[in-house]
Amino acid sequence: MIGLGPSLAIAAAVLFGLSTPLAKLLVADLSPWMLAGTLYLGSGLGLGAFRLLRSLTRPGKGGERNVRGVEWGWLLAAVAAGGIAGPVLLMIGLTSTAASTASLLLNLEGVLTALLAWFVFHEGFDRRLVAGMAAIVAGAVALSWPGDGAALSLSGLFAGWGPPAIIGACLMWALDNNLTRKVALADPVDVAMVKGLVAGSVNVALALALGDPLPGPALMAATMAVGLLGYGVSLALFVLALRWIGAARTGAYFSTAPFVGALAALALFREPVTVPLLIAAALMGVGVWLHLTESHAHEHDHCDLDHDHPHVHDAHHQHEHDGPLPGAAEAAHSHPHRHRPLRHSHPHFPDAHHSHTH
Secondary structure, three states, X not given: OOOHHHHHHHHHHHHHHHHHHHHHHHHOOOOHHHHHHHHHHHHHHHHHHHHHHHHHHOOOHHHOOOOOOOHHXXXXXXXXXXXXXXXXXXXXXXXXXXXXHHHHHOOHHXXXXXXXXXXXXXXXXXXXXXXXXXXXXXXXXXXXXXXXOOOOOHHHHOOOOHHHHHHHHHHHHHHHHHHHHOOOOOOHHHHHHHHHHHXXXXXXXXXXXXXXXXXXXXXXXXXXXXXXXXXXHHHHHHHHHHHHHHHHHHHHHHOOHHHHHHHHHHHHXXXXXXXXXXXXXXXHHHHHHHHHOOOOEEEEEEOOEEEEEEEOOOOOOOOOOOOOOOOOOOOOEEEEXXXXXXXXXXXXXXXXXXXXXX
């Protein structure tokens, strides 16, 4: 049975994967900057409306807490990388790349996310995770292999600006994913809403400054609806997954998004099913399977830790409260609390409580 973290990441992947070919339908009518801006504005405004409705019908945010302190710096840096640079690079790439190819090439986001998580942010990994990422990279190479029998070269692999622009978008999103993990204990709706509003406003302002007109009401509504589901709801689910399983594993599960996008693109654009596409799909599928079937358990130490996040009273949260809890005692709630030193063994992922080295 798939756990909560992987389930959340896969649900996020499905929503984002469907948004890629739908954005391809819209890119002919809007500039990359205007399209990126309206997608993210749809995300931010839609989540803002949800947040308002939630505050009126369910005070307390279900145990979630606000973004605060140094987390704002991490969040704004993530917005700059993933909410502004990433979408624009993707839209530029989509203008000269087949939708199915672009969808599968987006698997590189998971690889780059893992590399940054492992070697820059020091998230734990093992040989199985490395093998899974190697399979995904091999799939991306197969997808980009020259189809005319020409000698392999970098210029042959990445003819034109389409694929390199998409890879650049993946790098920006990989940085975004790792920075967002720094704020994953805050309310995911707030995180996704801020990203949508800031990134959307900047991209729309840039498009208007370059002389692009605002889209008509119907096109605006369609684009914002795609943005709300494919960027807003998807990102909120992604942040929750980061909280539970860390950046590298969330990125790996999220790499199922291109398969969803490729299937939708084949139906929408009647693109042919090619041999490189099938090879790439098989290799990338093996990589994702290696991550889905991972089991990581060993004896480990928990040091003194003070933080604040939604929790229930499980094996890692055995503490007293000064007053009564709101609602049922077993309900999720959020408050500053301390973890005492503890040594035990159980299956775990690199979440907020398991950031130890191996």
